[in-house]
Amino acid sequence: MVTIGSIVLHVSDNIRAAEFWKGALGYVALPNNPDFLAPADGNGPRLHLDEDDRTHLDLYAADKREQEAEVERLISLGAKRVDWDYPDGADFVVLADPDGNLFCVIDTSH
Structure with missing residues (x-):
């Protein structure tokens, strides 16, 4: 069965959005792509911040x-x-x- 792997969130400013969501959720940026945030413990869906794609x-x-x-x-x-x-x-x-x-x-x- 499929699981929610990531939520793609349309944002107007990736850097501002990343700072907000890292603080709000306790997520960390993935080392290979700072537009992907993930739970610090690795458990749960990722958040993908995207200025071009829709949510x-x-x-x-x-x-x-x-x-x-x-x-x-x-x-x-x-x-x-x-x-x-x-x-x-x-x-x-x-x-x-x-x-x-x-x-x-x-x-x-x-």
């Missing part, structure tokens, strides 16, 4: 097979596939919930 959930699947199964399961629950311009080798599938909110199902095996 959405990233649901994590363990591998491609689980991703495909979860996409089909979510569609059976009422999600819809979204027409998206995917880059080559994309590890994500974009879906919309019944209210039209976008979310991604990500193959985390890469």
